[in-house]
Amino acid sequence: MKFQAEYRDLVAAKKLQRAIGEIVTQPWTIMEVCGGQTHTIVRYGIDELLPDEVELVHGPGCPVCVTPLELIDKAIEIASCDDVIFCSFGDMLRVPGSRHDLFEIKASGGDVRIVYSPLDCLKVAEQNPDRTVVFFAVGFETTAPANAMAVWQAKKRRIDNFAVLVSHVLVPPAMESILSSPNHRVQGFLGAGHVCSVMGYEDYEPLATRYQVPIVVTGFEPVDLLEGIYRCVRMLEQGKIGVDNQYARAVKREGSRVAQGLIKEVFEVTDRKWRGIGTIPHSGFRLRSEYERFDAEQRFAVGDVQVRESSKCISGMVLQGIHKPHECPAFGKECTPEHPLGATMVSSEGACAAYYNYGRLLESHQPSCSSTLAGKPAIVPLPTD
Amino acid sequence: MCLGIPGRVVETFIEHDVMMGKVDFGGVFKQVCLNLTPDAEVGKYVIVHVGFALQVIDESEAEKVFEFLQHMDDLQELRAGEEDANVEGAP
Numbered sequence: 001m002k003f004q005a006e007y008r009d010l011v012a013a014k015k016l017q018r019a020i021g022e023i024v025t026q027p028w029t030i031m032e033v034c035g036g037q038t039h040t041i042v043r044y045g046i047d048e049l050l051p052d053e054v055e056l057v058h059g060p061g062c063p064v065c066v067t068p069l070e071l072i073d074k075a076i077e078i079a080s081c082d083d084v085i086f087c088s089f090g091d092m093l094r095v096p097g098s099r100h101d102l103f104e105i106k107a108s109g110g111d112v113r114i115v116y117s118p119l120d121c122l123k124v125a126e127q128n129p130d131r132t133v134v135f136f137a138v139g140f141e142t143t144a145p146a147n148a149m150a151v152w153q154a155k156k157r158r159i160d161n162f163a164v165l166v167s168h169v170l171v172p173p174a175m176e177s178i179l180s181s182p183n184h185r186v187q188g189f190l191g192a193g194h195v196c197s198v199m200g201y202e203d204y205e206p207l208a209t210r211y212q213v214p215i216v217v218t219g220f221e222p223v224d225l226l227e228g229i230y231r232c233v234r235m236l237e238q239g240k241i242g243v244d245n246q247y248a249r250a251v252k253r254e255g256s257r258v259a260q261g262l263i264k265e266v267f268e269v270t271d272r273k274w275r276g277i278g279t280i281p282h283s284g285f286r287l288r289s290e291y292e293r294f295d296a297e298q299r300f301a302v303g304d305v306q307v308r309e310s311s312k313c314i315s316g317m318v319l320q321g322i323h324k325p326h327e328c329p330a331f332g333k334e335c336t337p338e339h340p341l342g343a344t345m346v347s348s349e350g351a352c353a354a355y356y357n358y359g360r361l362l363e364s365h366q367p368s369c370s371s372t373l374a375g376k377p378a379i380v381p382l383p384t385d
Numbered sequence: 386m387c388l389g390i391p392g393r394v395v396e397t398f399i400e401h402d403v404m405m406g407k408v409d410f411g412g413v414f415k416q417v418c419l420n421l422t423p424d425a426e427v428g429k430y431v432i433v434h435v436g437f438a439l440q441v442i443d444e445s446e447a448e449k450v451f452e453f454l455q456h457m458d459d460l461q462e463l464r465a466g467e468e469d470a471n472v473e474g475a476p
Contacts, residue, residue, distance in 0.1 A: 015458070139435075194388075194434060248443065248449070250440045252440075
């Protein structure tokens with residue numbers, strides 16, 4: 001496919017690998033923020049292509065992972081109501097709540113539906129005027145304009161049997177939270193390309209200046225990631241701070257003003273709790289008062305749900321790049337994608353799930369030729385003990 | 386979650402006062418909201434996420450990494466040429 005296949009080209013990747021090796025003179029730790037990038041890195045073995053001096057650590061950029069457990073429980077409570085059609089993106093259905101997940105609610109007769117786009121929910125609502133359609137509005141800034149459009153359209157078209165359960169989180173406050181932590185290891189960032197395609201990267205410039213780090217807005221294909229790493233290493237080696245844009249084919253400095261206007265019309269910034277990290281000030285969106293009647297939490301009066309996370313899970317440390325997945329005693333044992341204990345194992349974009357799914361079970365992981373870039377990840381056989 | 390797929394706009398139309406389009410993803414066609422990308426025309430490529438086009442792909446920018454790699458190749462050849470010249474010039 002155009003704009004995809006050429007960015008998976010092995011020859012181009014090897015040239016970039018060589019270029020990184022030629023400019024690096026000392027150890028550097030770079031964090032990729034986005035879970036989609038984490039998935040590509042582990043799937044294609046991008047980190048195995050890098051010289052020993054360049055270490056990649058994985059950030060908190062998986063909205064599925066960082067959605068608080070109590071919000072999953074609220075979703076399950078709402079989806080269990082007889083007069084509700086609960087709609088969600090597919091990857092939220094298998095995230096376990098305290099006792100159940102949405103798939104179990106569906107299996108036991110609940111009307112839980114996977115949608116491709118939030119606009120699909122409006123059609124479902126119009127077709128079912130005697131029931132309430134609730135959409136699980138999860139995501140970063142990338143997904144916010146789509147969810148905002150659904151709410152805006154619902155108001156405009158007077159579709160009153162529609163509501164959203166909002167769990168929107170924002171990337172720059174999470175980056176700032178990591179950088180302001182005294183024990184962080186991050187010297188440079190690969191910025192989340194699709195978040196920036198919506199929001200631009202003006203907000204990242206003061207962050208780069210304040211914390212003296214380079215941030216390279218980066219795409220999602222192997223060649224994108226290698227070029228992003230090359231640019232970030234080059235900035236680190238030259239002592240440069242600021243924001244560079246590797247993903248210029250899809251990202252402008254100002255982002256999409258149309259999308260930003262739509263977000264501002266429907267949402268306002270609020271504090272948000274991140275699973276595995278805790279509450280980060282001004283790190284999420286909630287509905288503005290003009291759109292409050294579409295707020296599922298108010299409409300269904302799902303009160304404060306008390307939950308407790310596993311004491312064994314170190315996902316908070318993994319999300320902040322302080323530890324790697326295989327440094328957790330539960331990783332691959334009590335904690336697997338089928339039975340996740342914490343945030344980073346619940347979605348394929350979580351660092352722990354990516355490591356598990358691509359056979360990264362040991363700290364001394366040997367390069368496994370997963371760096372073929374042929375689209376076929378190498379799966380290391382799991383231990384049989 | 387932030388997955389974005391490039392696709393080519395093959396048709397545009399208005400639905401509920403919103404600009405929509407049919408987008409071709411290598412033979413798979415989906416209906417996509419083009420409201421966030423007013424400059425998306427038939428024939429242009431867009432990055433699509435959850436049924437919404439986020440940006441029109443800048444084709445000239447897409448070429449730049451490959452121009453950079455070509456430039457690197459040219460430099461390599463130049464360096465190799467210089468080394469060969471030095472060897473030839475050695476006593």
